[in-house]
Amino acid sequence: MRRAFRSRAVGAILAVALVVTACGSGDGAVDGEPIKVGSFAFNESVIVAEIYAQGLETNGYEVERSLNLGNREVVKPALESGEIDVVPEYIGTLAGFLGAEQSADPAATWEAAKTAFEEVGVTLLQYSPAQDKNAYVVTAETAAEYGLSTVSDLQPVAGELVFGGPPECPERDLCLLGLQEVYGLEFAEFVSLDAAGPITIAALEGGEIDVALLFTTQGIIAANGWVSLEDDLGLNPAENLVPAIRSEVVDAYGDDLVTLLDSYSEALTTEDLTELNRRADLDQEDPALLAEEWLTDNGFIE
Amino acid sequence: MAQPVGAPRDMSVWESIESFLSEPETWSGPGSIWVRLGEHLWVSIVAVVVAALLVMPVAVWFGHTRRGSEVATAVVNIGRALPSFGILAISFLILVRMGAGIREPWAVLVALIALAAPPMFTNTVAGIQTVEPATVESARGMGLTEREVLTGVELPLAVPVIMEGVRIALVQVIATATLGALVAWGGLGRFIVDGFAQQDQGQLVAGAVLVGLLAVVAELGFSKLQRSATPRGLRTAR
Amino acid sequence: MSLLAQTSPLIDWAWISRNMGQIVDRTWEHVTLTAVSVSIGLLLSLVLGLVALRWRWTYGPITWVTGLMYTIPSLALFALLVPIVGLNATNAVIALTSYTLLIIVRNLVAGIDGVPEAVIEAADGMGYTRRARFWRMEVPLALPVIVAGLRIATVTTVGLVTVTAVLGLGGYGFFILRGLNTFFWTQILVGVALSVILATILDIAFVLLERWLSPWARRAT
Numbered sequence: 001m002r003r004a005f006r007s008r009a010v011g012a013i014l015a016v017a018l019v020v021t022a023c024g025s026g027d028g029a030v031d032g033e034p035i036k037v038g039s040f041a042f043n044e045s046v047i048v049a050e051i052y053a054q055g056l057e058t059n060g061y062e063v064e065r066s067l068n069l070g071n072r073e074v075v076k077p078a079l080e081s082g083e084i085d086v087v088p089e090y091i092g093t094l095a096g097f098l099g100a101e102q103s104a105d106p107a108a109t110w111e112a113a114k115t116a117f118e119e120v121g122v123t124l125l126q127y128s129p130a131q132d133k134n135a136y137v138v139t140a141e142t143a144a145e146y147g148l149s150t151v152s153d154l155q156p157v158a159g160e161l162v163f164g165g166p167p168e169c170p171e172r173d174l175c176l177l178g179l180q181e182v183y184g185l186e187f188a189e190f191v192s193l194d195a196a197g198p199i200t201i202a203a204l205e206g207g208e209i210d211v212a213l214l215f216t217t218q219g220i221i222a223a224n225g226w227v228s229l230e231d232d233l234g235l236n237p238a239e240n241l242v243p244a245i246r247s248e249v250v251d252a253y254g255d256d257l258v259t260l261l262d263s264y265s266e267a268l269t270t271e272d273l274t275e276l277n278r279r280a281d282l283d284q285e286d287p288a289l290l291a292e293e294w295l296t297d298n299g300f301i302e
Numbered sequence: 303m304a305q306p307v308g309a310p311r312d313m314s315v316w317e318s319i320e321s322f323l324s325e326p327e328t329w330s331g332p333g334s335i336w337v338r339l340g341e342h343l344w345v346s347i348v349a350v351v352v353a354a355l356l357v358m359p360v361a362v363w364f365g366h367t368r369r370g371s372e373v374a375t376a377v378v379n380i381g382r383a384l385p386s387f388g389i390l391a392i393s394f395l396i397l398v399r400m401g402a403g404i405r406e407p408w409a410v411l412v413a414l415i416a417l418a419a420p421p422m423f424t425n426t427v428a429g430i431q432t433v434e435p436a437t438v439e440s441a442r443g444m445g446l447t448e449r450e451v452l453t454g455v456e457l458p459l460a461v462p463v464i465m466e467g468v469r470i471a472l473v474q475v476i477a478t479a480t481l482g483a484l485v486a487w488g489g490l491g492r493f494i495v496d497g498f499a500q501q502d503q504g505q506l507v508a509g510a511v512l513v514g515l516l517a518v519v520a521e522l523g524f525s526k527l528q529r530s531a532t533p534r535g536l537r538t539a540r
Numbered sequence: 541m542s543l544l545a546q547t548s549p550l551i552d553w554a555w556i557s558r559n560m561g562q563i564v565d566r567t568w569e570h571v572t573l574t575a576v577s578v579s580i581g582l583l584l585s586l587v588l589g590l591v592a593l594r595w596r597w598t599y600g601p602i603t604w605v606t607g608l609m610y611t612i613p614s615l616a617l618f619a620l621l622v623p624i625v626g627l628n629a630t631n632a633v634i635a636l637t638s639y640t641l642l643i644i645v646r647n648l649v650a651g652i653d654g655v656p657e658a659v660i661e662a663a664d665g666m667g668y669t670r671r672a673r674f675w676r677m678e679v680p681l682a683l684p685v686i687v688a689g690l691r692i693a694t695v696t697t698v699g700l701v702t703v704t705a706v707l708g709l710g711g712y713g714f715f716i717l718r719g720l721n722t723f724f725w726t727q728i729l730v731g732v733a734l735s736v737i738l739a740t741i742l743d744i745a746f747v748l749l750e751r752w753l754s755p756w757a758r759r760a761t
Contacts, residue, residue: 041721065562068718069708073501074627078708167499189332191405192486192496198723199486203404284724286555315623382695383739385702388732391716395723477613481703485720494619498706503623510619514612521611 034062035249035257038084040075041068042195043280043287044132044217044273048088048241050291051264058301059260061253071168071195072097079244080120086261089244091127092237096173102237106131109238123247125258127240128265130273132217134174134236135228142210143227150232154185154211163187164209166195174236175213182235187211201281217270219278241268267298318504328508333492335512342489342516345407345482346475349414350422350468356415357423365430365460366452374427381420386478389413394485410482410489417478418471425467429460465528472524476517490516552726563715563730570711570738573701577633578694581640588641589648599649606642614639614703632704639700640693647689651682684754691746698739702731712738 035056039049046067053063066084069075076097078084091110095102098116102109106127114124136151143149146157154161169175170190179185193200196214204212205224214221214228221228243261250258276294279285295301313321327333364370393413402408433456441455457464483491493509496502556563588606592599609617617635625631655678663673702713710717712731719727 043722068721071499073499074708167496168501171500171502192483192492192499193404194486194721197721199404199720202398202723203486206403208403208405284722286558288558379695379743382692383699383736383743385699385713385716385732385735387699387702387705387713388716388728388735391720391728392732394720395725395728398723473611477615480613480615484706484717491613491615494615495706497619498622498627506619506622510612510616513616514620517611517613517616518608521607 034064035086035253036064036066036084038065038069038075038078038087039067040072040087040195041070042197042215044215044277045088046287047276047280047291047294048268048273050288051268051295052086052088052243052261054288054291055260055264055295055300056257058295059256061257071166073168079122079246082246082248085249086243086245089124089242090132090239091124091242092133092239093172093174094242094244095237104234104238106238106240110240110242117244118247121247122244123250125243125245126262126265127242128268130217130241130265130268130270131239132215132241132270132273133231133239135214135216135218135221136179136231137204137212137214137221137226137228138210139204139207140225140227143229148227148229150230151179151183151185151235152232153229155183158185158187161187161210162189162191162208163211163213164191164193164200164203165213166200167192169213178235182233198281215277217273217277218281219274220281223278223282241265241273264300267300313503315503315507318502319507320504322502322504322508333488335493335508338488338490338492339512339516341407341487342476342479342491342513345411345414345489346472346479346520349411349475349479350418350472352411353415353418353471354422354468357419358426361423361426362430362452362457365427366448366456368431370427371431374424377420378424381417381424384417386413386417386474387481387484389416390478390481390485404486405488407482407487409485410479410487414475414478418475421470421474422464422467425470426460426464429463429467430456432463433459462528462532465524465531469521469524469528473517473521476513476520480513550725551729555726556730563734566711566714567734567738569709569714570698570701570735573629573632573636573704573709573711574694574697574738574742577636577697577701578640578690580633581637581693582644582690584637585641585644585648588645589652592645592649593652602645603642606638606645609638610642614700615706618704618707627707629707629709632701632707632709636697636700636704640697643693643696644686644689647685647692648682651685651689652678654685655681680753684750687746687750687753691743691750694742694746695739698735698742702735711735 037049037053037056039045049065049067053065057063066078069078069084072093075084075087079087091106091113092102095109095113095116098113100112100116102112110124110127117124136154138148142161147153148157163169163176165175169192171177173181176187176190191203191209193203193209196212196218200209200212200214201220203209204226216228220226243265245261272294276290279290280287292301322328328335331337361374364374390410390413393416394409397409397412398404437455437459438451441451446454479489480491480494482489483495490509490513493505493512497504497506497509588602592602612620614635617638618631621631621634625634659677659681660673663677668677701709701711702716704710705713705717712735715727715731715734719725719729719731
C-alpha cells in the first residue's frame with residue numbers, strides 16, 4: 001500500500017516536473033502574450049526598464065519583468081532567444097558589441113547598430129537624447145596628487161594605480177581593453193567589482209581603488225566631489241539610450257507600441273538620468289518608485 | 303567588419319582553456335592562480351581553526367556532562383537550513399558598514415567561521431556523548447579524575463566523530479569561500495565569477511577544476527588524517 | 541556624502557508589499573527547482589541503491605563517485621556544466637540533483653542494511669520470495685532512514701538553490717544577489733529569511749513523514 005502511494009507520488013512529481021520544464025522555454029511575445037522587459041544589472045538600466053514596463057502597463061499591455069539579468073554577455077542572448085522582448089540599450093557599446101561602426105555621431109552609430117542587430121531579429125526604435133557613457137573617475141585627492149583632469153594624464157602614472165570595474169572590464173573596448181589600446185594605459189592592478197554599483201563606489205570611497213569605472217550619469221560623482229576624467233582621445237562613442245526590441249514583437253503589436261516607447265525615449269534627458277541615478281545610488285531610493293515618479297512628472301501617468 | 307568585442311569568442315572550450323593557461327597573468331601577478339589558491343586556503347584554514355577554538359570547549363563540556371543533545375541537533379539543523387550565500391551577503395554588508403574594506407577578507411572569514419561552527423559543534427557533542435556509558439563508568443570506577451576520564455577516555459574514543467565534523471566543516475568552508483568572489487573578494491571563485499562575466503569558458507572551467515580539486519584533495523587528505531588519528535583499537539576495517 | 545555611511549532601514553515593509561508578486565514568483569521558482577532536483581535525485585538514487593544492494597562491490601565506486609560530486613563546490617559545478625549545457629535551468633537541475641545522490645544512496649543502503657536479521661529470517665520462514673521480502677518487508681522498515689536522507693537532501697538543496705542566482709535563477713537567492721548589488725538590507729534579509737523558512741517547513745514536513753511511516757517506532761518509545 002505504501003509502495004503504491006510512493007510510486008504514485010513519484011509519478012505525480014515527474015509529471016509536474018515535465019510540465020514545468022516545458023513551460024519554461026519562452027517563445028517570445030506574440031499577440032496577447034505578455035511583453036517581457038529586461039534590464040542590465042545596474043540601477044539606471046533597472047530604472048529605464050521600469051519606465052518602459054510601467055508605461056506599458058498603464059496603457060493596458062501585459063508586462064513581465066526580468067530585471068537585473070547581468071551584463072550584455074547575458075542580456076543579448078536572452079533578447080535574441082526571446083527570453084526577454086525589450087531592453088534599454090546604449091547605441092555605442094551595442095554597435096561595438098555587434099562589430100558595427102561606432103562614432104561620436106549618434107545618428108550614424110544608431111544606424112550601424114540597427115542594421116547589425118536586425119540581422120538577428122532585434123530592432124532599435126528611436127534613440128533618446130539622453131546619453132550615458134563610461135566614466136573613468138578618481139577622487140579629488142587623487143586628481144590633485146597626480147594632476148589629473150584628462151584620461152591622457154594617467155599615462156605616466158597608471159602603473160602605480162589600481163583600476164576597479166565590472167568583471168568584464170578587461171575584455172571591453174570601452175573599458176580596460178580600450179584604455180590600453182587607445183591611451184596606452186597599463187594599470188598596476190585590476191580589481192573585479194560590480195557594474196558601477198555600490199561595491200565599486202564603496203571601493204573608491206575607501207581608497208581601495210584609485211580609478212573607478214562609473215557612468216557619466218551617476219550623480220554621485222558630483223555629489224562626492226569626484227573627478228570624471230575627460231575622454232580627450234574620444235574613446236567613447238555616442239551612447240544614447242534606445243529601446244532594443246524583438247522585431248517579432250513590433251510586428252505583433254504594431255505602431256501603438258512603438259509610439260509609446262518612442263515617447264518615453266524622447267522625454268528622457270541626460271539630466272533626468274543623472275538625477276534619478278543620484279537618488280538611486282546615494283539616497284537608495286527604489287528604482288521602481290523613481291520610474292513611477294518620472295512617468296507621473298512627465299505626464300505619462302495620471 | 304570588426305570582430306565583435308565582448309561577444310562569446312569563437313573558440314572551443316579547450317582552446318579557451320589553453321588560451322587562459324598560456325596567459326602570463328594566470329601564473330604571476332596579483333590575480334594569479336597561486337595568489338587565488340593561497341587566499342582560498344588561508345581563509346578556509348583560519349576559519350576552521352577559529353571556529354574550532356570557539357565551539358570545541360563548549361561542545362566538549364556539553365558532551366562530557368551529557369547535556370544539550372537537543373541543542374546539538376538543533377544547531378546542525380539550523381546550520382543546514384541557512385543558505386551560505388545569504389550568510390556571506392549579510393556578513394559582507396555588516397562588515398562594510400563597520401568599515402572593513404571591500405577587498406579585505408574579513409566578511410568572508412566571518413561568514414565561514416559561522417558556517418564551520420555547527421558541524422564541528424554537533425559532532426564534538428555527539429562524539430563524546432556516544433562513548434559507551436559503561437566505558438566511562440569503568441574509567442571512573444578505576445579511580446580516574448573527571449579530567450582524566452575526559453582526556454584519557456572520552457576524547458580519544460570520540461576522535462573519529464570529532465574529526466568527521468572538522469572534515470565536514472572544512473569542505474563546507476572551501477565551497478563557500480568560492481562564493482566569496484560574489485562579494486568582490488578573491489579566492490579561486492574569482493576565476494569562475496570573472497569567467498561567467500567575460501564569457502571566458504577557459505577561465506571558468508579552469509577555476510572550477512581548481513576549486514573542485516582543492517575540495518577533493520582536502521576531503522581525501524583529511525580522511526587519511528582521520529584514519530591515522532583514530533586510536534588503533536577503534537579502527538575497523540571497512 | 542559617503543555611501544558607506546548610509547544605513548538603509550533593516551526591513552522596508554513598503555518594499556515587501558510592493559514586490560509581493562516578485563516574492564511569489566521567486567517562491568515558485570525556488571520550490572520547483574528544489575522539488576524537481578530532489579525528485580530526480582530520488583529516482584536516480586533508487587536505481588543506484590538497488591544496484592549497490594544487489595551487487596555489493598559497486599557500493600564503493602558508487603559512493604566514491606557521488607561523494608566526488610558532493611564535494612565539488614556548487615558554483616564550480618555550475619561552471620563546469622556551462623560548456624556542456626549552457627547557462628539555464630537544466631544546468632541548475634543537473635548540479636542540484638547530483639548533490640542529493642550521495643546522501644540518499646547512503647541512507648538507502650544503510651536503511652536496508654539496518655533491517656534486523658530476525659525480520660529477514662522471519663520473512664524467509666514465512667515463505668517470502670527474495671523479491672517480495674525486499675519490497676514488502678525490508679523497504680518499509682528502511683523507509684524512516686531513507687526519508688531521513690531525503691530530508692537532509694531537500695534541506696541542503698534549498699540552500700544550494702540560492703546559488704543558482706548566478707545562472708539568472710536563484711529563487712530567493714535572486715533577492716540576495718540583488719540586495720548585494722544595491723546594498724539593500726531588506727532584499728538580502730527577505731531572501732535569507734524566506735530560504736530558511738522554506739527549509740524549515742520542508743524539514744518539519746519530512747520529520748512528520750518519518751514518524752508517520754514508522755508507527756512501530758512510536759509505539760516502542
